[in-house]
Amino acid sequence: MKGIEYKGVSSVDGPIIVVKRSENIFYNEIVSVRDRNGEKKTGRVIDLNEEIAIVQVFGSTTGLDLHETSVEFLEEPMELRVGDGLLGRIFNGLGEPIDGLPPIVSSKKVDVNGMPINPFARVYPRDFIQTGISSIDGMNTLIRGQKLPIFSGNGLPHNRLAAQIIRQAKIRNSDEQFVMVFAGMGIKYDQAQFFIHSFEESGVLSKVVMFQSLADAPSIERIITPRCALTAAEYLAYEKNMHVLVVMTDMTNYCEALREISTTRGEVPGRKGYPGYLYSDLAELYERAGKIKGSTGSITQIPILTMPNDDISHPIPDLTGYITEGQIVLDRELSQKGVSSSAGLSRSNMNELSEPESV
Structure with a gap:
């Protein structure tokens, strides 16, 4: 949901992060990813199922912490x-x-x-x-x-x-x-x-x-x-x-x-x-x-x-x-x-x- 940041991600693999799915997420939706230092990165939903959403980040995922990283789904396409x-x-x-x-x-x-x-x-x-x-x-x-x-x-x-x-x-x-x-x-x-x-x-x-x-x-x-x-x-x-x-x-x-x-x-x-x-x-x-x-x-x-x-x-x-x-x-x-x-x-x-x- 837009305006709500979900803290914590399930895994980070290269440019791919896996997060728990929330309501009203759609394919190709733009995502804002914030690391523990407050730096924002942009990503896009490339796959999802009933439980998780897979997000590919535009750029490096170095420094993303599984517990401190927060994700906001922006409810809009690129x-x-x-x-x-x-x-x-x-x-x-x-x-x-x-x-x-x-x-x-x-x-x-x-x-x-x-x-x-x-x-x-x-x-x-x-x-x-x-x-x-x-x-x-x-x-x-x-x-x-x-x-x-x-x-x-x-x-x-x-x-x-x-x-x-x-x-x-x-x-x-x-x-x-x-x-x-x-x-x-x-x-x-x-x-x-x-x-x-x-x-x-x-x-x-x-x-x-x-x-x-x-x-x-x-x-x-x-x-x-x-x-x-x-x-x-x-x-x-x-x-x-x-x-x-x-x-x-x-x-x-x-x-x-x-x-x-x-x-x-x-x-x-x-x-x-x-x-x-x-x-x-x-x-x-x-x-x-x-x-x-x-x-x-x-x-x-x-x-x-x-x-x-x-x-x-x-x-x-x-x-x-x-x-x-x-x-x-x-x-x-x-x-x-x-x-x-x-x-x-x-x-x-x-x-x-x-x-x-x-x-």
Whole structure:
């Protein structure tokens, strides 16, 4: 119950704490955890039964005492504060500002878990988005409201490609406002700085909302990051009538975090240890792209994932391919030969791209 702190926890195992269940607790509820020194940490309910609730803490559980730790259930899901000041801001994976500026001034908070779009309410994607990369524009065009993933491999220049698309993407023959939302999951610090400097130098940072969950952040934060990004995109698209391009990297890190949490919960694993609900979980994210009747705005997605061992039949690219409309595949052999993106090859809805160059 909100406002009541329950003292004592049953066990602490890594980022997981087990507490006695109280009334009116629900799945994905946000929890405030206070240690014996009064320091507060935030967690989320990831499992529960009739007697206990399992909470994953955002951060370290070092110093939590079984008897002195208190828990308060906040009776609300994870929410993102949205408003007119979103554009040009940089947030961490939980939607907290990390750019040195104050929080968004707004009374509007939105559940990051979102709602599925009614298929009947969708408008068929038709309008062309120019990326400035001939392999994409000429052979596998990006359409407004579409979800078009980039399949890459370790060491291939997918981050440069993503930054180039964000810098150059535009709607031809239109003066409608076009903005970008970037979500980085499990990326290294130098990669995060690369994106920031790239957007600053090209002057597009004022039209970008960035969410960054670095590699040293808790795995649960990587699960929240794309949901925060898509929540911000939905606000800009369906309430501010903007056209939004969402770039999410790296979806493989997201799925690894999902597998880690599933293992912690003791769930029965599926292919290669990933949870059996991996397909539906990815679909929950990808299907938040589109155009809706009655709104002039739209959300277009470019998820980026690195294929383990360059294996396109791995569960992550395999399931992603079932949900999305075609794929862009970065080819290692072409990259080693120095073939630029303007010479990409098309093969059954796939493009083979190497290191992107400015067009």
